[in-house]
Amino acid sequence: xxxxxxxxxxxxxxxxxxxxxxxxxxxxxxxxxxxxxxxxxxxxxxxxxxxxxxxxxxxxxxxxxxxxxxxxxxxxxxxxxxxxxxxxxxxxxxxxxxxxxxxxxxxxxxxxxxxxxxxxxxxxxxxxxxxxxxxxxxxxxxxxxxxxxxxxxxxxxxxxxxxxxxxxxxxxxxxxxxxxxxxxxxxxxxxxxxxxxxxxxxxxxxxxxxxxxxxxxxxxxxxxxxxxxxxxxxxxxxxxxxxxxxxxxxxxxxxxxxxxxxxxxxxxxxxxxxxxxxxxxxxxxxxxxxxxxxxxxxxxxxxxxxxxxxxxxxxxxxxxxxxxxxxxxxxxxxxxxxxxxxxxxxxxxxxxxxxxxxxxxxxxxxxxxxxxxxxxxxxxxxxxxxxxxxxxxxxxxxxxxxxxxxxxxxxxxxxxxxxxxxxxxxxxxxxxxxxx
Amino acid sequence: xxxxxxxxxxxxxxxxxxxxxxxxxxxxxxxxxxxxxxxxxxxxxxxxxxxxxxxxxxxxxxxxxxxxxxxxxxxxxxxxxxxxxxxxxxxxxxxxxxxxxxxxxxxxxxxxxxxxxxxxxxxxxxxxxxxxxxxxxxxxxxxxxxxxxxxxxxxxxxxxxxxxxxxxxxxxxxxxxxxxxxxxxxxxxxxxxxxxxxxxxxxxxxxxxxxxxxxxxxxxxxxxxxxxxxxxxxxxxxxxxxxxxxxxxxxxxxxxxxxxxxxxxxxxxxxxxxxxxxxxxxxxxxxxxxxxxxxxxxxxxxxxxxxxxxxxxxxxxxxxxxxxxxxxxxxxxxxxxxxxxxxxxxxxxxxxxxxxxxxxxxxxxxxxxxxxxxxxxxxxxxxxxxxxxxxxxxxxxxxxxxxxxxxxxxxxxxxxxxxxxxxxxxxxxxxxxxxx
Numbered sequence: 001x002x003x004x005x006x007x008x009x010x011x012x013x014x015x016x017x018x019x020x021x022x023x024x025x026x027x028x029x030x031x032x033x034x035x036x037x038x039x040x041x042x043x044x045x046x047x048x049x050x051x052x053x054x055x056x057x058x059x060x061x062x063x064x065x066x067x068x069x070x071x072x073x074x075x076x077x078x079x080x081x082x083x084x085x086x087x088x089x090x091x092x093x094x095x096x097x098x099x100x101x102x103x104x105x106x107x108x109x110x111x112x113x114x115x116x117x118x119x120x121x122x123x124x125x126x127x128x129x130x131x132x133x134x135x136x137x138x139x140x141x142x143x144x145x146x147x148x149x150x151x152x153x154x155x156x157x158x159x160x161x162x163x164x165x166x167x168x169x170x171x172x173x174x175x176x177x178x179x180x181x182x183x184x185x186x187x188x189x190x191x192x193x194x195x196x197x198x199x200x201x202x203x204x205x206x207x208x209x210x211x212x213x214x215x216x217x218x219x220x221x222x223x224x225x226x227x228x229x230x231x232x233x234x235x236x237x238x239x240x241x242x243x244x245x246x247x248x249x250x251x252x253x254x255x256x257x258x259x260x261x262x263x264x265x266x267x268x269x270x271x272x273x274x275x276x277x278x279x280x281x282x283x284x285x286x287x288x289x290x291x292x293x294x295x296x297x298x299x300x301x302x303x304x305x306x307x308x309x310x311x312x313x314x315x316x317x318x319x320x321x322x323x324x325x326x327x328x329x330x331x332x333x334x335x336x337x338x339x340x341x342x343x344x345x346x347x348x349x350x351x352x353x354x355x356x357x358x359x360x361x362x363x364x365x366x367x368x369x370x371x372x373x374x375x376x377x378x379x380x381x382x383x384x385x386x387x388x389x390x391x392x393x394x395x396x397x398x399x400x401x402x403x404x405x406x407x408x409x410x411x412x413x414x415x416x417x418x419x420x421x422x423x424x425x426x427x428x429x430x431x432x433x434x435x436x
Numbered sequence: 437x438x439x440x441x442x443x444x445x446x447x448x449x450x451x452x453x454x455x456x457x458x459x460x461x462x463x464x465x466x467x468x469x470x471x472x473x474x475x476x477x478x479x480x481x482x483x484x485x486x487x488x489x490x491x492x493x494x495x496x497x498x499x500x501x502x503x504x505x506x507x508x509x510x511x512x513x514x515x516x517x518x519x520x521x522x523x524x525x526x527x528x529x530x531x532x533x534x535x536x537x538x539x540x541x542x543x544x545x546x547x548x549x550x551x552x553x554x555x556x557x558x559x560x561x562x563x564x565x566x567x568x569x570x571x572x573x574x575x576x577x578x579x580x581x582x583x584x585x586x587x588x589x590x591x592x593x594x595x596x597x598x599x600x601x602x603x604x605x606x607x608x609x610x611x612x613x614x615x616x617x618x619x620x621x622x623x624x625x626x627x628x629x630x631x632x633x634x635x636x637x638x639x640x641x642x643x644x645x646x647x648x649x650x651x652x653x654x655x656x657x658x659x660x661x662x663x664x665x666x667x668x669x670x671x672x673x674x675x676x677x678x679x680x681x682x683x684x685x686x687x688x689x690x691x692x693x694x695x696x697x698x699x700x701x702x703x704x705x706x707x708x709x710x711x712x713x714x715x716x717x718x719x720x721x722x723x724x725x726x727x728x729x730x731x732x733x734x735x736x737x738x739x740x741x742x743x744x745x746x747x748x749x750x751x752x753x754x755x756x757x758x759x760x761x762x763x764x765x766x767x768x769x770x771x772x773x774x775x776x777x778x779x780x781x782x783x784x785x786x787x788x789x790x791x792x793x794x795x796x797x798x799x800x801x802x803x804x805x806x807x808x809x810x811x812x813x814x815x816x817x818x819x820x821x822x823x824x825x826x827x828x829x830x831x832x833x834x835x836x837x838x839x840x841x842x843x844x845x846x847x848x849x850x851x852x853x854x855x856x857x858x859x860x861x862x863x864x865x866x867x868x869x870x871x872x
Contacts, residue, residue: 008747009492011534014518017486019531022545025482041803043780043810043830046461050453050564051487052552056445074510077554082450095455098447104827106813109458116488118513128486139813143792147811262796311444344479356579360698367477374479375583377542377575391540394479 016119016127026340028130031159031324031331032112035132038155042147044108044134049091051114055081057090060309072116084116088133088321089278089306096137096317097310105138105315126325135319140304142251145282146258148300148318152286153264155322160336166297167287169269170256172248173279173301176270179243184233186226193221194230195273202271234271243270255282278303282318288330297330298322340393345432346412347389349376351401359400362410362425369429389415396432452555452563462776464566467595467760467767468548471568474591478583480544480570485527487550491517493526496745508552520552524569524757525714525742532573532753533746541574541751562761571755576740578687581718582694584736584754588722589700591758596772602733603723605705606692608684609715609737612706615679620669622662629657630666631709638707670707679706691718714739718754724766733766734758776829781868782848783825785812787837795836798846798861805865825851832868 013019020028036046058067067073072084085091088111096103111133119125134151136144149168156166176198180191201214219227233239243249252268259266266284274283281302288297300320307315331337346366350359363373374394376385382399389397398410411422412431423431449455456464472482494503503509508520521527524547532539547569555561570587572580585604592602612634616627637650655663669675679685688704695702702720710719717738724733736756743751767773782802786795799809810830812821818835825833834846847858848867859867 009496009530009745010490011530011746012490013486013530014488014490015514015516017488019486019534020484021531021535022481022483025484028484029482040779040808041806043783043808045458045778045780045828046465047458048456048461048464050449050455051550052450052453052564054446054448054450060445072512076508078451080451094445094447094449095457098455099457104824108810114487128488136813141813143811144813147813309445310447342481343476344481347479370477372476372479374544375579377572377577377580377583388540392481 014127016121018126018128022342023340026342027328027337028324030338031327032130032132034158035155035322036110036112038158039110039132039134039151042108042151042154044110044151047092047095047109047111048113049095049111051085051116052082053085053091053094055083057094058083058086060090070117070119072118085113086115086117088113088115088131089135089303089319092133092135092319093303093306093317094310096315097307097312100307100312100315103137106144107137108135109137110134123329130324132322133319134300134321135317137315137317139318140281140302140316142255142258144316144318145255145302148320149255149259149266149284150262150264152284152300152320152322153259156286159327159331161330161334163263163265165289165330165334166265167289168259168264168266168284169272169287170252170259170266170282170284171269171272172246172252173274173281173283175243175246175248176273179239179246183242184230186230190222190226194218197221198271199273199275202269240270252282274299274301278306280304284320288333290333293333297326342393343372344374344392344394345371345396345436346373346428347376347385347392347394347397348373349382349385349397349399351399351404353379355400355402355405358405362400365425366429371429371432386413386415395435450563452557454562454564458778459776462778463764463773464760466774467763468566468568470594471591471758472546472548474594475546475568475570475587478544478587478590480546480587483528483531483545483547484549485531485547487521487552488518489521489527489530491519493530494519494522496526506553506555508554521549522551522553524549524551524567525571525739525755528569528571528755529739529742529753530746532751533743533748536743536748536751539573542580543573544571545573546570559765566760568758569755570736570757571753573751573753575754576717576738576752578691578694580752580754581691581738584756585691585695585702585720586698586700588720588736588756588758589695592722595763595767597766597770599699599701601725601766601770602701603725604695604700604702604720605708605723606688606695606702606718606720607705607708608682608688609710609717609719611679611682611684612709615682619678620666622666626658626662630654633657634707635709638705676706688718710735710737714742716740720756724769726769729769733762778829779808780810780828780830781807781832781872782809782864783812783821783828783830783833784809785818785821785833785835787835787840789815791836791838791841794841798836801861802865807865807868822849822851831871 055067055073058071071086074082076082092109112130114128114130116128119127121127136148152168177191177195180186180194181188197217215231218231256266256268272283272285279301281304283301285299286297288295298321302318304314304316306317348359348363350356359375363375366373386397395415396412397415398412404410408424409422411420413420491503491509494507507522510518512518528545548566550564550566552564555563557563572584588604613627613631616622616630617624633653651667654667692702692704708719708721715737717740719737721735722733724731734757738754740750740752742753784795784799786792795811799811802809822833831851832848833851834848840846844860845858847856849856
């Protein structure tokens with residue numbers, strides 16, 4: 001397209017991404033400020049990186065098919081294959097691998113990157129989303145696993161969610177696949193297919209979702225007599241007992257007991273699997289317990305081998321990612337998004353252009369006392385000025401004219417209640433701070 | 437590349453972008469926290485958008501050549517031309533155009549986006565950078581122009597820069613070009629070439645840079661006898677006087693006088709031009725006054741017509757962008773980057789695994805009082821634990837063993853001074869807060 005052809009551009013954003021007007025931005029800031037505060041309380045430090053990464057980073061552990069079909073991957077002008085990161089874990093593994101000799105482990109790191117995936121946009125799935133990533137490197141202990149899950153719980157509590165609003169399902173990577181292969185003689189590819197189906201159908205509560213829909217999917221996928229047998233087997237106590245004999249299951253149970261003893265709504269879920277194949281130990285997902293919903297909100301797990309793709313010695317790691325789109329939906333469901341309150345607290349209105357210098361002086365004084373102040377720049381009627389303040393959510397306004405300049409008294413109007421209060425300049429900052 | 441071919445990945449980031457380890461991230465956070473605080477004091481509200489934009493947005497005002505050669509532009513899997521935004525102004529114009537009927541003007545908005553350009557990486561020029569963008573819509577007054585420049589000054593002061601460290605050069609878009617065409621009979625393309633050269637050679641102080649190098653470049657570009665004449669003309673008082681007769685020049689002078697009366701180091705500079713062709717009024721740039729440097733740090737100006745590309749009525753606008761790479765260089769030059777101080781203030785060390793529950797309880801208590809606490813998860817020797825705290829910049833550590841649990845007294849060690857203080861649990865938070 002050339003410049004001349006463009007006559008009138010669309011104001012729509014690119015498909016599947018969002019514009020954040022101040023009201024939406026304040027929700028984003030609320031979501032991340034809460035998360036940031038909690039993770040910093042646990043000793044985590046922020047890092048970041050570019051969203052452009054060499055594509056090889058994802059081929060190695062994500063698989064060629066996913067990179068080619070579900071990511072934004074292109075060749076740059078210098079012939080390099082480059083990808084807009086679809087997740088942060090390979091990036092943080094790269095950073096740790098690069099400086100592993102200088103860094104003092106255990107290492108507690110977090111980041112709030114934006115991530116991209118080329119998908120059909122739908123509820124809860126956009127082409128760009130933001131994600132809190134929290135990782136703990138260099139401590140392969142049950143207390144490290146417990147800390148990561150405790151942070152998840154602490155964040156959700158800080159948002160105002162009660163423990164009955166969510167449950168944390170804990171499992172162990174590979175345990176289910178190994179059991180299906182070894183003890184139920186499924187070929188590897190069959191086991192993988194069954195696990196993918198379980199990932200799709202089993203949400204939160206493992207019992208009541210083993211219904212007809214799952215049975216049908218199993219039949220369609222297995223295309224042999226094993227389907228029926230397997231459907232029955234999966235629901236037996238015997239199957240659960242077989243898994244229960246594994247050392248991994250004992251670990252899961254111990255971890256869950258430790259978490260429960262601290263009031264965290266964790267439970268084991270032997271059918272839980274996670275999409276990424278880099279997990280090597282504990283895995284978990286957070287579910288909304290709302291019966292109409294019952295979907296996975298976010299999750300994480302232990303990945304002790306990911307650094308080996310960089311040819312360096314093993315560094316143990318455990319972490320999770322929490323996306324803004326899903327958490328926002330949950331907070332909306334439970335009415336936990338605070339009302340947008342702009343930081344601007346006062347609109348100063350010049351009575352006439354002669355009053356502008358006095359307005360600017362007053363504004364400067366109040367700003368130096370940490371009050372956020374906007375100056376009206378247009379010559380509007382008094383009523384229109386108050387409407388303007390109201391529309392911007394600015395709670396107070398005052399007019400500066402000759403009288404105010406002469407006496408040093410200012411009449412502050414509360415935009416919502418219409419109340420008026422007359423104060424001297426030095427009384428304004430403490431008065432405004434006390435009102436909010 | 438397929439998965440099997442990958443045996444050992446590089447830990448380098450993609451060419452021309454940066455990784456932010458916690459120490460670098462704290463510098464970024466310092467730069468943006470200061471800027472954010474200042475702009476919010478002036479009543480500006482934060483917005484954001486995706487970095488993916490339809491490519492048409494840039495063809496319209498940036499020019500096809502620049503889009504094709506200097507941006508990351510590619511075709512997505514759905515056949516859409518998409519660009520990683522190289523600047524934020526077209527995006528904010530799009531947002532304002534889309535909701536212009538609902539928004540109450542004047543509108544004060546800011547954002548801190550990352551921007552991309554495909555360039556040869558060099559000092560001060562990377563492929564990804566972050567930029568503070570501040571814009572004021574709907575007020576086409578001298579006070580609006582003054583406010584934008586006042587904010588620039590306030591931010592630089594808040595960083596600790598003194599007014600002699602920088603100067604703010606003010607000019608008026610189009611004035612120079614019009615003068616060259618009308619009064620010195622240059623063809624439009626000649627005028628454009630001269631202006632591009634002035635943009636390249638004239639930095640900050642307009643006098644001493646009109647040297648031989650500029651003369652030579654002028655000769656090479658003009659390729660006719662006009663070069664010599666023009667070189668002489670540009671330096672005459674007559675040329676300055678000719679410009680001085682323009683209404684635009686009178687406006688510049690008035691604006692500069694207004695700013696100077698408030699102690700802002702602004703000056704007129706008739707040779708200042710800006711790269712983007714959407715400017716319609718006042719333009720400005722900030723220069724480092726360090727004689728070894730004398731380069732443009734950042735700038736902005738008035739752009740009243742940009743919304744017309746969306747086929748909507750005119751909305752006046754003035755704003756600026758300030759990049760992290762250049763501002764960081766300046767702060768380093770003047771030694772104004774604060775030492776990295778992690779938010780984690782205390783390392784709690786279990787004397788043995790039996791002490792872990794007591795450590796976690798103490799940590800939870802301190803976290804609820806806003807102290808950022810890390811728990812040691814590995815069984816290290818006491819000396820190694822203190823070294824670990826030192827390496828992470830954690831200023832205090834304490835050990836929890838049987839005695840501490842029995843007596844409820846904790847001995848806190850200052851990692852830097854080696855001093856020890858014994859406190860009861862409830863005394864720890866105020867004590868730590870008082871130390872920092």
